[in-house]
């Protein structure tokens with residue numbers, strides 16, 4: 001089959017690789033029809049190289065049609081239409097039973113001290129082959145894939161793999177009080193969708209980014225937008241001015257590691273990318289090479305007693321945080337990988353009864369698998385109005 005594979009920093013290719021096969025009796029093989037490129041994939045593309053192996057198959061936002069099922073699969077049959085969550089979660093352990101699928105005890109990557117395995121997310125997360133490919137092996141066929149109805153286009157359902165549950169969890173964890181205000185830092189797919197969900201639930205949403213078309217799209221949806229390029233120095237003051245001098249009830253950080261505005265960390269990133277992998281891996285884990293700009297902003301912006309919800313992915317161990325400010329402001333902080341399966345029943349009604357979140361028009365680009373290398377480059381450079389790209393194997 002054809003698959004998008006990682007070969008090095010900013011080097012992804014479309015290779016011909018062996019078809020996946022049924023390994024465990026509850027596996028299913030899915031023929032992929034749509035597969036998203038995610039902001040998280042950009043971390044692999046740019047800074048997480050030390051944790052990748054040449055030839056790793058990329059992608060964790062796939063959907064498609066069941067092609068083959070293992071002998072113990074009772075809940076699916078060939079021909080069923082399914083979306084595959086990015087967590088590899090069993091659905092039956094203690095953690096899954098508590099809605100914490102990203103901590104699944106059956107798939108935790110214990111030798112790395114990490115939570116549940118993820119499709120294509122580095123050795124830290126189990127090095128599981130990903131879904132930017134023609135076919136994907138999916139374990140836990142009775143509990144993991146999300147069965148979706150025929151009819152609406154793939155666009156309607158594909159974001160159940162990641163964007164929708166991640167944004168849903170970001171908003172839930174933000175604990176916005178009734179009629180309250182949330183500031184969303186970053187208006188990529190996750191931030192944009194978070195504003196839509198927050199407003200759908202009745203909140204006031206203020207969005208911050210520095211890419212004109214991302215700001216424009218959010219503004220068109222009713223978000224009050226702020227261009228970071230114009231308010232780099234006075235952002236927190238400006239936002240306090242918009243929120244009774246107090247700051248918003250909640251802040252969602254949908255930026256993560258590659259935040260604009262942290263030059264020291266940028267240098268560290270570049271240095272680790274020059275080190276041999278084994279040393280760089282240690283450096284990434286132990287020494288803080290994160291770009292915490294967005295998190296520092298969030299701590300500054302949120303009102304006293306408010307909540308910060310982190311959905312942007314961070315890595316590293318040694319990043320100093322302003323503990324005095326966090327303690328004194330009585331900030332509540334919630335974070336983590338999305339527990340995809342946890343939120344599906346909450347989100348599904350919004351996909352079956354019309355399209356109140358506007359998912360049908362969410363993708364800005366749909367391209368064949370062959371064009372993945374260009375699509376990655378375009379998405380990373382934020383060129384050509386690229387906000388969300390779907391590959392069509």
Ligand SMILES: NC(=O)c1ccc[n+]([C@@H]2O[C@H](COP(=O)([O-])OP(=O)(O)OC[C@H]3O[C@@H](n4cnc5c(N)ncnc54)[C@H](O)[C@@H]3O)[C@@H](O)[C@H]2O)c1
Nearest residue numbers: 039040186188189190254255256259260311312313337338
């Ligand atoms: N928690 C999860 O389960 C989960 C799931 C998916 C994605 N993520 C993470 O969420 C983050 C966002 O994902 P995405 O797909 O929307 O990525 P993206 O890279 O498309 O979006 C990030 C946006 O942040 C903007 N930005 C950069 N620096 C900023 C700053 N200082 N202030 C405000 N905006 C800034 C960028 O211009 C960009 O539009 C990434 O870190 C990704 O890894 C987490």
Ligand SMILES: [Zn+2]
Nearest residue numbers: 038040061162
């Ligand atoms: Zn993703």
Ligand SMILES: [Zn+2]
Nearest residue numbers: 090093096104
């Ligand atoms: Zn589990």
